[in-house]
Each structure stands twice: as C-alpha cells, then as structure tokens.
Amino acid sequence: MNSSAVLALRNLKVTYDGNLAVDLNSLSIAPGEVVGVVGANGAGKSTLVNAIVGWSRGTPRSTGEIFLADARVDGWSTHERIRAGLVLVPEGRLVFASMTVEENLSSAFSTVSASGRRVYSREEIYDLFPRLGERRQHLGSQLSGGERQMLGIGRALMMGPRVLLLDEPSIGLAPKLVSQVLETMRTLAASGLAILLVEQNVRAAMAVVDRLVLLERGRVVLQGPAAQVGDDPRIAQAYLGATSE
Amino acid sequence: MNLSQQLINGLVMGHAYALVAIGWTLLLGVARLVNFGHGQMYMLGAFVTWWAVTKAGVPYALALPIAMCVGALFGVIMQRVMLKATLEQNLVSIMIMTLGFGYVFSGGAALVFGSTGEILDTALSRQEITMGDLWMTWQDAAIIVAAILVFISLKWVLDGTRIGRLVRMVAEDPKLAMLAGVNVRRVYYGVFAFEGAAVAFAAGMVAPRTPILTSMGFDEVIMTFVVVVLGGIGSVTGSYLAGIALGLFTALFGALVSPAYTTAAAFLVLIALLVLRPGGLSTGSAGGVH
Numbered sequence: 001m002n003s004s005a006v007l008a009l010r011n012l013k014v015t016y017d018g019n020l021a022v023d024l025n026s027l028s029i030a031p032g033e034v035v036g037v038v039g040a041n042g043a044g045k046s047t048l049v050n051a052i053v054g055w056s057r058g059t060p061r062s063t064g065e066i067f068l069a070d071a072r073v074d075g076w077s078t079h080e081r082i083r084a085g086l087v088l089v090p091e092g093r094l095v096f097a098s099m100t101v102e103e104n105l106s107s108a109f110s111t112v113s114a115s116g117r118r119v120y121s122r123e124e125i126y127d128l129f130p131r132l133g134e135r136r137q138h139l140g141s142q143l144s145g146g147e148r149q150m151l152g153i154g155r156a157l158m159m160g161p162r163v164l165l166l167d168e169p170s171i172g173l174a175p176k177l178v179s180q181v182l183e184t185m186r187t188l189a190a191s192g193l194a195i196l197l198v199e200q201n202v203r204a205a206m207a208v209v210d211r212l213v214l215l216e217r218g219r220v221v222l223q224g225p226a227a228q229v230g231d232d233p234r235i236a237q238a239y240l241g242a243t244s245e
Numbered sequence: 246m247n248l249s250q251q252l253i254n255g256l257v258m259g260h261a262y263a264l265v266a267i268g269w270t271l272l273l274g275v276a277r278l279v280n281f282g283h284g285q286m287y288m289l290g291a292f293v294t295w296w297a298v299t300k301a302g303v304p305y306a307l308a309l310p311i312a313m314c315v316g317a318l319f320g321v322i323m324q325r326v327m328l329k330a331t332l333e334q335n336l337v338s339i340m341i342m343t344l345g346f347g348y349v350f351s352g353g354a355a356l357v358f359g360s361t362g363e364i365l366d367t368a369l370s371r372q373e374i375t376m377g378d379l380w381m382t383w384q385d386a387a388i389i390v391a392a393i394l395v396f397i398s399l400k401w402v403l404d405g406t407r408i409g410r411l412v413r414m415v416a417e418d419p420k421l422a423m424l425a426g427v428n429v430r431r432v433y434y435g436v437f438a439f440e441g442a443a444v445a446f447a448a449g450m451v452a453p454r455t456p457i458l459t460s461m462g463f464d465e466v467i468m469t470f471v472v473v474v475l476g477g478i479g480s481v482t483g484s485y486l487a488g489i490a491l492g493l494f495t496a497l498f499g500a501l502v503s504p505a506y507t508t509a510a511a512f513l514v515l516i517a518l519l520v521l522r523p524g525g526l527s528t529g530s531a532g533g534v535h
Contacts, residue, residue: 082426098533107414109426149271
C-alpha cells in the first residue's frame, strides 16, 4: 500500500446474488490525484465506487480492506464513511425532489472539525455553478439533469470531502457543461482533493485524469498514466462496446 | 339530539381521531411502516396513565409524560426488533410483526392490569362547559387544543428545523440520505419513538371519554388506518383534516342513521375515495412526509 495514499483498496470483492461483480487486488489514490475508471457497461464501475462507501440501491455483499488515510473504514456504516470525508455523488437519483436547491445543499452533513478539509459554503457552490444560484428556490423535481448533477456535486463539496467519488457526472449534461464540470474537477484536485471518476465518456475524461483504470468484468485489466495508456486499443474497444450497447 | 350538538361531538371526536393517528402518519410517511400494534399501544398509554393517576397517585399532568416515555420505549423496542426488516422494507414481515406485538401488549397488559374495565378519571373530564343546550367537557376542549398544538408543532418541526429536514430526507429517499451523511437508523428509531409517545399522549387525553379495557385497540387501529389513508400517506395536514372529517361523519351518521354501522360506513367511504383518488385527500402526495 502506498503510504501517501488517501484512499487504498485491497482485495476488494463485491458479489451480487453470488456473481462476482468486482474483484480488485489493489488500488490507491494520492491527494490531488484524479483517477478515471472506465469500462463497458456492466464492467463493475458503479459497483466499485458504491462499495467504497458501503452503499447500494441493491443488496451486494462486499469483502476486502478499504483505508481512508490511516483509518480502516470497511467496517463502518455508510454515513460514518461519508462524514469521514469519503463522499460519493451517485449515478441516477441524486437530489431530493421535494426540497429546494437551497435545502438540498443544506441537507449535507456539516463537517464541524474538518482537519485540513476544504468545506465549501453554499455561496461558494453558487459561485462554482451560477445556474444553481439562479434556481435556489426551485424544487429538485423542477431541475434539469445537468442542474441535478451540479447540485449533487455541490452537496458533496459542502461535506468537505477528502476523496470525491463521482459516478458518471457527465450524464445529462450538455457537452459544454461536461467540459466545465470536468475542468472543475481539475481545480478541485489542485487544492488537494483526491477524485475517483467513473466515466462512460472516455474522451472527455482523458482530458482531466492523471491515471486511467480500465475495468473488465470487475477486474482491472489495464492501468497507468492517461498519456501512456490512453491509446491502448483495449480502451477504445471498451468505449466502443459501451456506446454500441 | 340537535344537529349543533352532533357537530360539536363530531369536532371533538375528529380531533381525537387526528391526535391518535399523528404518530402513525409520521411513521408511514417516513419509514413506510404500518403499525398494526398501534391500537394496543393506545391501550397501553391509557392504562399507564390510569395506573399513574389512580395507583401511584401522580397528578394527571405528570402521568401524561410518564405514559409518553413508556410509549416511546415500547416504540424503540419494536423498532429494534424490526430494524432489519425496516431497512430492507420487508413490509409483509413488518405488518405481521406489528400485529404480533399488538397481541403481546394486549396479553401483557391483561396480566398486569387485569381484564376488568377501568375508568380513567381526570379533573377535566368531570367538569362541563355549557352554552345553552350545547355542552362538552373540559377534557373535550383539552383534546381539541392539544390536537391543534401537536399538529402545528409537528408541521413546524418538519418544515422549519434541521431535525425536520433530516426526517424529510429519510422519508423521500433513505439511500440518498445516507450519502448526505444521515444516520438513517437513528431517524427510524426516532420516528418510532415519536409514534409510541404520540399515541400514548393521545390515549392519556382521549381515554377519559370512555371506560378502558386491556382488550381494546381494534377500533383505534381501524379508525387510525382510515384517517392516515384518507389524509394521504405522509401528509400531516391531510391527516388532521381527515380526522375531523371522520369525526363529523361518525357523529352525524350515528345520529341520523345508526351508531352500529358507523365503522362499516366509514370504510365504504374510504374504499370509494381510494377508487376515485388513490393518493388520498391531500394533493401532490409525491411520497415522503409533508
């Protein structure tokens, strides 16, 4: 295990109804690093990030070791991992439909003693995503897909993440917003935040990640600096396979 | 019997129904739980209040919070036993377990308090307010005031406080609430404790109107069910209005047709309403609690 890592996974196995969905020997992320997880549909990308916070809308079983800095957290419940700074922006339903934008942002657990953690204020989120500021009194149900995505990311940042896990943030976003959101990721990483980015849109992800991890049937089949492995035909294959589904 | 007196009876009964139902309204809205032990929890609340007043010699105003603490404790115990089923939303198991708890409470209460009828007498229930031909007891007036205060307070807590926001988050999407750092189990415990305390308080207020028996509970659970569904699941305002509507309906139907068939008639109305408006009376019931 890399001692400078803020997140480290060892022998992580996740099964759904007895089927192995993720089987990972080791993966670690350093502070300020952006790691992209790519792969075809069903490769286990979402299962992986969900398992890191012990969360799922289904009922998977997960074994293995998960370290957040020096603390072993795989025995912790989801809200404890979230409060400790392991924050997930899930795919799909990620805002409270019956609450306003403002309430959705306030719904974040407020980190009181954030030692060295960057906790965003609501106003900072509005600066980051001016669109949310314009719609602060709108209900979650009235927002577009892109606005919900921004709101989900905004809420995550207000919890003072040490590691931000993003599951398909580009879904529902207009192409211009995709690059804006991904560029925001770079800015956040520059301030020391570690980001694990699950992205179907490999081309867009390539522009911001330091390292790429390619998953195939739950296993890492390729990983390395984006500049080195980006041209590997297996990535293009997974990418094409995914878009043709 | 004149009509005005029946309207007064109906209003008193309506506030009583609403007060008895409030805990279940929250429970159903937040945790999607039905509690068929609700009627027996009402019975327990009534008997704990009765025991505190007549056996322990505690003043009525102090007996109510004692009953509420006991009710909250039973709520927490029930939730502890059913927690796994609650988190998995295994509704059939929960229904059967709550039904079972009801019978256990019933049997336990008969062992402790006996099977004979008792009268829970309070200073308020012996004094009447009269206006011409019309009358109600001070206890009836207290029920109306208490119900209104409880509903306004609950609405305020849900809409205007941090705890209320946590409760609404869990009500709408418990999985998403976890990702916002909410301890969902603790909220479930809190909601069930509220259910227990609220029904015990309601029992302490309403039970002085009639003799109490350890075998009672069925009517209370049925009427609560009607109120909660009629009001729209999870709607606080809706269940207040539904309680009053049911009270007026019961009083007028009892006076104009026959008291023997009021429960049957109430259910006919409920079935008709569910056919016409599946979401209940409350509009925009998009799930959650409001």
